[in-house]
Amino acid sequence: MLSFARKMLLSRLALPAIRVSYPLRTQATMSAAAVNIKGENSIMVNWNKKKDSWSKYHFDWLRDNCPCTKCRHPGYNQRLLNTLEDATPTSVEVEDSGTAVEVKWRDGHRSQYLYEWLLANSYCHNNISKPAKPGEDKIKEITLWDHKMMVDPPQVNYNDMMTNDDSLLTMLRGLHQYGFCFVLGAPPTEESMKEAANRVGPFKNGYFGGQQWVMKSDILTIEHVSFGTGKVLPHTDDPVYFEPPGMTWLHVLAYENAEGAGTRIMDAFNIAYHVKQHNPEYYALLSRVPIPYEIMLKDCTYRKHRKTFILDDDDELLAVSLNHIDRRPLDEKSLAEARKVLSCGTDEAMKKMYGALRYLHEVMYSNQYAYTCDLRPGVLAAVNNWRVFHSRDALIKGYRKVCGMHHNREDWMSKLLTLERLKN
Missing domain, CATH: 3.60.130.10 (Clavaminate synthase-like)
Structure with missing residues (x-):
């Protein structure tokens, strides 16, 4: 459950600015059928058109696990800064390549999540087969x-x-x-x-x-x-x-x-x-x-x-x-x-x-x-x-x-x- 203050912050600052672009292009080896905002705190990735195969990702989790080289050491994959301070998104967009989804955060940072990575690290899902690490x-x-x-x-x-x-x-x-x-x-x-x-x-x-x-x-x-x-x-x-x-x-x-x-x-x-x-x-x-x-x-x-x-x-x-x-x-x-x-x-x-x-x-x-x-x-x-x-x-x-x-x-x-x- 979100706190009252968190709900107010999302309603006033975040939700009106969030936008989603889809469907994805299909030329990629790993693609999804759609990416949707789910309520105030997460996105849903549908892995096929029938929508019976999906994964849910919370914004708190996405910001905390941004894989970019500003947030993670490129060699050791260790965090380089505090990723817990603010997880308020302003936009969610699908990459032109159709292989990733990009989230822009209120502080201006942009995080890109490849679908292969999202599927391998899925924690709330239905009817998927996760690849081995x-x-x-x-x-x-x-x-x-x-x-x-x-x-x-x-x-x-x-x-x-x-x-x-x-x-x-x-x-x-x-x-x-x-x-x-x-x-x-x-x-x-x-x-x-x-x-x-x-x-x-x-x-x-x-x-x-x-x-x-x-x-x-x-x-x-x-x-x-x-x-x-x-x-x-x-x-x-x-x-x-x-x-x-x-x-x-x-x-x-x-x-x-x-x-x-x-x-x-x-x-x-x-x-x-x-x-x-x-x-x-x-x-x-x-x-x-x-x-x-x-x-x-x-x-x-x-x-x-x-x-x-x-x-x-x-x-x-x-x-x-x-x-x-x-x-x-x-x-x-x-x-x-x-x-x-x-x-x-x-x-x-x-x-x-x-x-x-x-x-x-x-x-x-x-x-x-x-x-x-x-x-x-x-x-x-x-x-x-x-x-x-x-x-x-x-x-x-x-x-x-x-x-x-x-x-x-x-x-x-x-x-x-x-x-x-x-x-x-």
Whole structure:
């Protein structure tokens, strides 16, 4: 609703001066059938003559998003001035080319909006098909997989990835589509992983100190169970962080006279959908009840409540987060939410929460959704930490040395989107 003052301003200063010119010429590749003023605060673009396909654009929104080089930096597309001060139009005209509509504002500024841009950014519409933004058409779909499907895991050559953006893009596509990718032929050194990670983006610091961690099986003082030789249960890394790592690098540097330490990578999204299909109540609990986690190391303590199945604003699965190594006892916060989900008391909430966790682990341990492999020197593994679980068997004998690094999700996704956009 417009304020009284805003209505008076439009009635006295703006509306009498607004004019619209149409129909549009049809020689353009992207055209519309008509542009009309809708009330006091918007225009309507009809995309065909039958007028059942249309988009509505408010003047406040149009002025705020003027794409001209006076309002936006031509390279970075960032705003250069305050576009919120006045959105009072004096005219709306169709360009002679028939490819755009121009709005003239009370301060004399002119804004031109191409129809392709308007359609791609339409937010109030009927019966339209919006084109994908550059790069997004390649990353919308993911592939759910199980152990039968994953016979040919995504992989690239290390030297190719280091020198060719197409190979780097292939690695990042695998990371997004399947949740992991192997980089073959990597030198078994800490430096080689740093160089590979540098191709992706900034590094994320870890709680072990610095950006890279190294695990040696002969170290007597173990600060974290994953640094030992025992079995490590299926997990995602670091749910104790406000935002867990988006990507994990794993690189075996040495495997001498050794046996064991096999690796399993599991499609956590497919596991989540299995739970949703076979036990919706457990899925509701795991997607709404925050689980408490804690890391206590020599020089640091981290605590965080985190849901296991993390949904976006449309209730679609965005990420999975689970780590029994660091899980604390269910507490009042967890059980209060469980009671709310179930509309029950504490006893029933506790029973159902453990039922959900047990059921989830039964599915995980069945290996139905797991790819099993033996990581050895020369194979660098890139893991989407928001998408897959990974685990390790116990090292039975011998010496093993492994290093790892992390990226934030926005950094590796930024690289993926950028490479997709440049390729288009």
